[in-house]
Amino acid sequence: MLYGMLKEYRALITFDSLSEAFGAEQVLKERNCPSALIHTPRSLRAGCNRALCFPLAFKDLIEDLIDARVVFTGCYEARKEGFVPLGEEAGDSESNQGEDNDDLSG
Amino acid sequence: MMIYLDNGATSWPKPQEVKLIMNEALDSGGNPGRGGHGVSMEAARSVYRVRELLSKIFGINKPTRVVFTSNATQAINTALFGILKSGDHVITSSLEHNAVTRPLNVLENRGVKVTRISGRSGNEFSLEEYAAAFRDNTKLVVTLHASNISGVLLPVEQIGEIARGKGVPYLLDAAQTAGVYPLDLNSLPVDILAFPGHKGLLGPQGTGGLVIGDNCSLRPFIYGGTGSLSELDSQPDFLPDALESGTLNGVGIAGLGGGVKYLLAQGMDNVRKREQQLCQSLIDGLLHIPGVKLYGGTDAATKAPIVAFNLGEIDSMIVGDMLDEEYGIISRAGLHCAPHAHRMLGTIEQGVVRLSPSHFTTEVEIGETLKAVAKVSKELL
Numbered sequence: 001m002l003y004g005m006l007k008e009y010r011a012l013i014t015f016d017s018l019s020e021a022f023g024a025e026q027v028l029k030e031r032n033c034p035s036a037l038i039h040t041p042r043s044l045r046a047g048c049n050r051a052l053c054f055p056l057a058f059k060d061l062i063e064d065l066i067d068a069r070v071v072f073t074g075c076y077e078a079r080k081e082g083f084v085p086l087g088e089e090a091g092d093s094e095s096n097q098g099e100d101n102d103d104l105s106g
Numbered sequence: 107m108m109i110y111l112d113n114g115a116t117s118w119p120k121p122q123e124v125k126l127i128m129n130e131a132l133d134s135g136g137n138p139g140r141g142g143h144g145v146s147m148e149a150a151r152s153v154y155r156v157r158e159l160l161s162k163i164f165g166i167n168k169p170t171r172v173v174f175t176s177n178a179t180q181a182i183n184t185a186l187f188g189i190l191k192s193g194d195h196v197i198t199s200s201l202e203h204n205a206v207t208r209p210l211n212v213l214e215n216r217g218v219k220v221t222r223i224s225g226r227s228g229n230e231f232s233l234e235e236y237a238a239a240f241r242d243n244t245k246l247v248v249t250l251h252a253s254n255i256s257g258v259l260l261p262v263e264q265i266g267e268i269a270r271g272k273g274v275p276y277l278l279d280a281a282q283t284a285g286v287y288p289l290d291l292n293s294l295p296v297d298i299l300a301f302p303g304h305k306g307l308l309g310p311q312g313t314g315g316l317v318i319g320d321n322c323s324l325r326p327f328i329y330g331g332t333g334s335l336s337e338l339d340s341q342p343d344f345l346p347d348a349l350e351s352g353t354l355n356g357v358g359i360a361g362l363g364g365g366v367k368y369l370l371a372q373g374m375d376n377v378r379k380r381e382q383q384l385c386q387s388l389i390d391g392l393l394h395i396p397g398v399k400l401y402g403g404t405d406a407a408t409k410a411p412i413v414a415f416n417l418g419e420i421d422s423m424i425v426g427d428m429l430d431e432e433y434g435i436i437s438r439a440g441l442h443c444a445p446h447a448h449r450m451l452g453t454i455e456q457g458v459v460r461l462s463p464s465h466f467t468t469e470v471e472i473g474e475t476l477k478a479v480a481k482v483s484k485e486l487l
């Protein structure tokens with residue numbers, strides 16, 4: 001299920017437009033966070049068929065993306081059991097990501 | 107030897123950087139954003155970098171709100187057809203280029219009401235008439251920034267402020283001013299800006315675009331593949347994809363980026379001042395030539411780098427042809443795609459001869475041009 005740099009990086013952001021993905025890439029780069037554009041996992045269907053993965057240790061940079069007005073459709077941690085919306089602990093039943101909930105089948 | 111004074115139509119020569127970067131883009135290949143392979147991604151990234159650059163110079167902090175088109179005309183059509191529909195009202199000026207006039211004519215036939223604000227030489231846009239022209243169904247104000255015939259600037263700050271006061275978006279046709287005057291949407295009350303890439307921004311032909319303010323949303327003008335949401339039959343609704351169907355001019359856009367970088371390195375103000383100085387030399391020289399009629403005033407510092415004149419009542423095309431054939435001077439004569447503006451100037455029959463230097467133009471070339479006009483005047487008058 002995990003492929004490419006996702007195996008190592010474990011955090012993933014999806015977008016509607018590829019242009020937004022480049023915007024995110026730029027913000028991460030400016031903060032010395034490595035990243036890689038990979039195929040968007042089928043289970044996380046988003047507008048853009050490229051998603052950006054980056055090391056989970058940098059997950060707080062999501063806030064920086066929001067500050068930089070990057071529009072993304074979801075951000076996830078890749079786990080063995082599937083993609084879990086970032087910020088949600090395992091077993092946390094209360095979700096603020098709504099539609100992203102059934103994406104765990106990854 | 108050619109003396110090129112038609113930068114109002116398209117700038118020439120282009121900076122060396124533009125050619126280099128276009129060659130590189132041709133060599134690296136790839137369709138921007140189509141397919142996930144590295145070549146396509148690198149092409150798309152290069153387009154994104156230019157988006158970013160343009161978003162900075164036009165003062166909009168979202169690169170995705172810069173949409174690329176083939177030229178200013180396509181940008182203007184995208185905005186007009188993307189906003190106006192039957193029953194709406196739009197306000198425009200009497201100086202417009204056909205890039206605005208003709209789509210508005212089509213929209214008028216489809217039930218859009220168009221008000222053209224009158225003007226006269228010296229007061230090209232009556233602000234009183236304009237302020238009184240708004241109706242409940244006014245959905246857009248659209249004007250050019252500088253007349254492509256005379257270089258005269260419209261009072262865009264006031265036009266925009268008044269539109270803001272009425273809650274109506276303002277579309278600016280910056281064909282003659284993008285890359286010439288700083289156009290910062292943070293301070294300028296403009297909501298949508300249409301720009302050509304191939305004039306003042308020094309990029310290649312086949313480039314242009316729209317800068318779309320935060321509160322504006324446009325229906326697409328062209329529908330098709332965007333590289334996103336490919337499984338859906340419906341057009342994406344997010345920018346820039348919604349308004350960018352079909353393969354982008356990746357090579358041209360890369361070149362446009364080169365032009366903008368060059369311009370920023372030179373300093374836009376320096377480039378404009380140099381061009382205005384050259385225009386002032388032209389104006390001062392022309393005023394000494396018998397039979398010269400100048401249009402758009404005699405102070406080059408207050409307008410876009412364009413000088414318009416006629417010799418007596420002689421057809422401007424004859425003067426333009428003689429300058430070209432006998433002296434190798436490239437001007438633009440005739441009606442310049444803006445019949446309404448020619449009516450205002452009283453030159454709808456005669457047209458005008460337009461001279462538009464670039465910062466690459468030399469004082470020597472200006473001197474040669476003045477000598478040539480003097481000779482033509484002697485010969486014809």
Ligand SMILES: Cc1ncc(COP(=O)(O)O)c(C=O)c1O
Nearest residue numbers: 177178179203205250254281302
């Ligand atoms: C005022 C104005 N608007 C629009 C245009 C059209 O620009 P383009 O040739 O890039 O479509 C021009 C070009 O001369 C112009 O001067």
